[in-house]
Amino acid sequence: MSLRIAVAAATIGVTLLATNAAQARPEVVGVRSSEYSPGTIVVKTSERRLYLILDDGHAVRYPVGVGKYGKQWSGTTQISGKYRNPAWAPPAEVKRDKPDIPDLIPGGSPRNPMGVAAMTLAGGEYAIHGTNMPGSVGGFVSYGCIRMLNPDITDLYERVSIGTTVVVTR
Structure with missing residues (x-):
């Protein structure tokens, strides 16, 4: 392999690696x-990872943002609702810290912190x-x-x- 092809291949590999890291699946x-x-x-929470347990030996792993220091919690709960493009009303604590935030941000708005689903x-x-x-x-970025x-x-x-059971550990 010529040096030019090797450099091109290395450059493409680094570019693909950077792209994959930025768009981690x-x-x-x-x-x-x-x-x-x-x-x-x-x-x-300490890993900033969410695992969906598939069986005794496997899980699907996702990167996540979790509660800021002082806003973290742990325990066991369940999913109580599923929503696509949900509207968002800030909880009292968020509203207290950010009084200028709107009382309701419609679903689909780029300013809506819930994204495409919740x-x-x-x-x-x-x-x-x-x-x-x-x-x-x-990161440690949310109110919990x-x-x-x-x-x-x-x-x-x-x-x-x-x-679905959800277990949050520190």
Whole structure:
């Protein structure tokens, strides 16, 4: 192989690697826990990852944004609702911190923090949802919600149903 072809191939490979990292897709990974039943969603806050357990040895893994320090929580809950392009009304805590935020942001608006889909969690004001700010995924960024890339929430939304168990760990 000539040096020119080798450099071109290396450049294309680096470009593809950078593109794939920026547009990371969920991946099937090995898990060593029989602690969770297939179909359970496990959010590991410290890793900023969400796992959908497939079986005793495998899970689909997604990058997520999680609660800011002081806004994190842990526990077990269930998905209580599923919504496409949901409107969003800021919870009282968000409204208190950001008084200029509108009382309601319509679904489909680029300013809507819920992105293309949301799954509400029982017992609180939290949700697993998409985002129109993809750069925030992977950080400690929310008031306790689990934030996903829009393609990832779309994928997860299709895989789970109302009643799915969600376990959030620190």
